[in-house]
Amino acid sequence: MSDTRFLDKGKPPERFARGWHCLGLESAFADGKPHGIEAFGGKLVVWQDSQGKLNALDGYCRHMGGDLTQGTVKGDEIACPFHDWRWGGDGKCKAIPYARRVPLRARTQKYPVEIRNGQVMVWHDAEGSAPDLDILPPELPGVGTDAYTDWTWEVLDVPTAHCREIIDNVVDMAHFFYIHFAFPTSFRNVFEGHVATQFMESKGRPDMGGSGYGDADLVLKSEASYYGPSYMINWLWVDYKGFETEVILINCHIPTSDNSFKLQYGLVVKKPEGVDEETAQYIGKRYSDTFKQGFEQDVHIWLNKAPVQNPLLCEEDGPVYQLRRWYEQFYVDKADVTAEMTDRFEFEVDTTKANEYWQEEVAENLRRKAAEDASSPESSDDVAPDSAMTGT
Amino acid sequence: MASFVPTSPDTLEDQRLYTRARLTEVACLDCLAKVGVKKNSEHHTSIQWNDEARRQCPEFSRMDQRPEGRPVHVGCPRLVDSIETAAREGLIPIGAEDGY
Numbered sequence A: 001m002s003d004t005r006f007l008d009k010g011k012p013p014e015r016f017a018r019g020w021h022c023l024g025l026e027s028a029f030a031d032g033k034p035h036g037i038e039a040f041g042g043k044l045v046v047w048q049d050s051q052g053k054l055n056a057l058d059g060y061c062r063h064m065g066g067d068l069t070q071g072t073v074k075g076d077e078i079a080c081p082f083h084d085w086r087w088g089g090d091g092k093c094k095a096i097p098y099a100r101r102v103p104l105r106a107r108t109q110k111y112p113v114e115i116r117n118g119q120v121m122v123w124h125d126a127e128g129s130a131p132d133l134d135i136l137p138p139e140l141p142g143v144g145t146d147a148y149t150d151w152t153w154e155v156l157d158v159p160t161a162h163c164r165e166i167i168d169n170v171v172d173m174a175h176f177f178y179i180h181f182a183f184p185t186s187f188r189n190v191f192e193g194h195v196a197t198q199f200m201e202s203k204g205r206p207d208m209g210g211s212g213y214g215d216a217d218l219v220l221k222s223e224a225s226y227y228g229p230s231y232m233i234n235w236l237w238v239d240y241k242g243f244e245t246e247v248i249l250i251n252c253h254i255p256t257s258d259n260s261f262k263l264q265y266g267l268v269v270k271k272p273e274g275v276d277e278e279t280a281q282y283i284g285k286r287y288s289d290t291f292k293q294g295f296e297q298d299v300h301i302w303l304n305k306a307p308v309q310n311p312l313l314c315e316e317d318g319p320v321y322q323l324r325r326w327y328e329q330f331y332v333d334k335a336d337v338t339a340e341m342t343d344r345f346e347f348e349v350d351t352t353k354a355n356e357y358w359q360e361e362v363a364e365n366l367r368r369k370a371a372e373d374a375s376s377p378e379s380s381d382d383v384a385p386d387s388a389m390t391g392t
Numbered sequence B: 001m002a003s004f005v006p007t008s009p010d011t012l013e014d015q016r017l018y019t020r021a022r023l024t025e026v027a028c029l030d031c032l033a034k035v036g037v038k039k040n041s042e043h044h045t046s047i048q049w050n051d052e053a054r055r056q057c058p059e060f061s062r063m064d065q066r067p068e069g070r071p072v073h074v075g076c077p078r079l080v081d082s083i084e085t086a087a088r089e090g091l092i093p094i095g096a097e098d099g100y
């Protein structure tokens, strides 16, 4: 028998996760036009009716397969560009302008829509269950008022990876040092019910300062929870040169196939005292740009790595297997969800040894850098760091 | 219905090792809730709750009631004390096997 470790790539699930998925900001859909959203192996059409309510249906007409996302909103319905069949938000065909009557079976796939924190949530379940309103992500007090900046919103395409890759980051303590150039000084996970959380404290890496990445003046406290399979709220408290900022970041994704997804992120910043409106929005924009680098660092890894069903772990790693056991609950029939998948589980990662080794490594890098040149680091405008990390 | 499917039976054994092996039962000194505990080192702790223990913990019930509290509780301080005590008394083996 070989003692070489076998890398089990496994097979991705045949279905998409059960739960609420975020399609983006409500304001992006409020223009009386149909919007096409790639999701769940197909395409959705999303539009706002005359009541201001958002509707989401399967993007392809049940008549002859016309592309509804290229149709027109007529009254409250979406009209197909091919033969003008009119589809209502309840999934029923309401009218066929050239026909005596509408066939009784003219019903299409609808996706129940709810608005949370100014964002559009749709319910997906391969079993076709009614939407579970009890597990919508929580309302964020104060967000949407003058106390916070407006949501930023960005989308990154991840064309060749299953979305479980981004979930795994919830427990991946060490990648924050290597990929995001920070020292995670404290790291803890809690999984319970449909929520998986990461508590982290970190400091920037001084050896990466000036190159646009890590920054030694940066102290970060992060609390990040997945509410269901795809929607994370990440509360961040950033201390940069004594300037404290509270950021709420949404990191969410839409699976588009069993090997691709769209990563979306948006944030608001609590407006600091004595800072004018323009500066506050600018700080939000700066954080968004900064987090973009972080997400791109992750995406680069996913696009090149192999899927691993049997990760080999060391003592300093986080609880990958327990996280995946939690994640599994969204991929099995509701009736097959086991207690183990949802029972509370806590894991405190020992970061002490890792940080000792990393301090050494960084000190060595700094010594070498100092010997090589005496170039001064770029100055920044002190309201937001050039790079701050998230919980992903 | 099958979810993520391993292609090797060894993967199932890995799943068992990482999630279930070496768990020691510890009872909370206050509420007597029983959890499974693993300590790979002094600073590492893994705690597996079950439904019964979770409902038994009065600290969590109190936190659940606090309206301004976060929806996710970091942990129960009484259980942390109980685990520390058990570890001090040598009731929890400290140190990992091969990474688990």
Ligand code: FES
Pocket (backbone or CB within 6 Å): A061, A062, A063, A064, A065, A066, A080, A081, A082, A083, A084, A085
């Ligand atoms: S295909 Fe849509 S109306 Fe004919």
Ligand SMILES: [Fe+2]
Pocket (backbone or CB within 6 Å): A169, A175, A179, A180, A294, A298, A391, A392
């Ligand atoms: Fe990451």
